[in-house]
Amino acid sequence: MNRIITIGREFGSGGRELGKRLSDLLGCAYYDKEIIEEIAKRTQLAESYVQQIVEQRTGVFFPITIGRTLHHVHHTVGTDYMLKQYTSVYTEQANVLREMAEKSDCIIVGRCADYILKSHKPLRIFVYADMDSKIERCKLKAEKDENLTDTQLRKKIIKINKNRAKYYEYYTGKKWGDRSNYDLCVNTSAVSVKECAEALAHMLEQR
Amino acid sequence: MNRIITIGREFGSGGRELGKRLSDLLGCAYYDKEIIEEIAKRTQLAESYVQQIVEQRTGVFFPITIGRTLHHVHHTVGTDYMLKQYTSVYTEQANVLREMAEKSDCIIVGRCADYILKSHKPLRIFVYADMDSKIERCKLKAEKDENLTDTQLRKKIIKINKNRAKYYEYYTGKKWGDRSNYDLCVNTSAVSVKECAEALAHMLEQR
Numbered sequence: 001m002n003r004i005i006t007i008g009r010e011f012g013s014g015g016r017e018l019g020k021r022l023s024d025l026l027g028c029a030y031y032d033k034e035i036i037e038e039i040a041k042r043t044q045l046a047e048s049y050v051q052q053i054v055e056q057r058t059g060v061f062f063p064i065t066i067g068r069t070l071h072h073v074h075h076t077v078g079t080d081y082m083l084k085q086y087t088s089v090y091t092e093q094a095n096v097l098r099e100m101a102e103k104s105d106c107i108i109v110g111r112c113a114d115y116i117l118k119s120h121k122p123l124r125i126f127v128y129a130d131m132d133s134k135i136e137r138c139k140l141k142a143e144k145d146e147n148l149t150d151t152q153l154r155k156k157i158i159k160i161n162k163n164r165a166k167y168y169e170y171y172t173g174k175k176w177g178d179r180s181n182y183d184l185c186v187n188t189s190a191v192s193v194k195e196c197a198e199a200l201a202h203m204l205e206q207r
Numbered sequence: 208m209n210r211i212i213t214i215g216r217e218f219g220s221g222g223r224e225l226g227k228r229l230s231d232l233l234g235c236a237y238y239d240k241e242i243i244e245e246i247a248k249r250t251q252l253a254e255s256y257v258q259q260i261v262e263q264r265t266g267v268f269f270p271i272t273i274g275r276t277l278h279h280v281h282h283t284v285g286t287d288y289m290l291k292q293y294t295s296v297y298t299e300q301a302n303v304l305r306e307m308a309e310k311s312d313c314i315i316v317g318r319c320a321d322y323i324l325k326s327h328k329p330l331r332i333f334v335y336a337d338m339d340s341k342i343e344r345c346k347l348k349a350e351k352d353e354n355l356t357d358t359q360l361r362k363k364i365i366k367i368n369k370n371r372a373k374y375y376e377y378y379t380g381k382k383w384g385d386r387s388n389y390d391l392c393v394n395t396s397a398v399s400v401k402e403c404a405e406a407l408a409h410m411l412e413q414r
Binding site for chain 1: 328330331333335337384386387389390391392393394396397398402403405406407409410413414
């Protein structure tokens, strides 16, 4: 069985950086954006739209209440259609992840991969950080024309993480970030992403 | 400042073993039972009684409601006396921990050390495991004459961990085992205590 590492992560905590560093150190595949591209191809939806669905960005109609109360609501063509799109994106996401896991050792960031790939017994990592540290990281990574105040950044971080939690809970029935769903949880406020990646690589190389 | 590592742990998860292994690898002090001995000396209470207080074993009168509602309850000499003992144990525990932290690098298991020593900026580890794995570990460690069934062990584990959670919450106001209180949370069901200790030692040696 291939070695699969899944990384769940709070927005602003450095989870992607950890994934990239680990894949460099271990010399294995790293999947993040590629998943979206592949889903877009298969569902024939635009990449940006798939991205919106899996990240639940602002302004996107949220399907949780529809999904949960399917037999109670009075359906309109619109909600049915949206629901179908969301479901097909999730289904294709699961297919894509399984194919990736069967191809080779790999690291997968986000996408409920810890849950979808559980039969592959992945090493499930969750990366988080204190709020101040997340704000700091967002500032360092911000585009030049993005000029958010700390308060705005805090709101943005809370919102994105709330959506990630909802998405994860909707599709897995489990609580996002709850330690029982992971093998290792790393707070990148005190332990740097670099040293965490090196310690993990060291550990995995001994296995 | 000395390097302090605190280890919070679910009963049955191997937290003590992790502490011991780390202290062997890093060559630093390891405190566990020594804390109880020192508190007993200072409070002039029996070690076994101090142990009961800090572990909230079965049959021990639990002070949380008293502490919380101090000015509402009708006091009896008994509860006043108990409360005083509990408080002095906690106070001495804090003193002992601070002295240990100031003496040398050290690893401290349990005792709300992550909270009490926060000004020392400890590396705060929390060790946990799936229930089946905790039951398995308890069986391996059981005394020869202890013959508990899985159901009995499960109950024992839940009870002890519930008490640890209450104790931690009472003295720190924080949720025991909540990832935000720790730098690293390790699930010893998938990652062995040995490899976790080695990875951590490797990381700390690079610092």
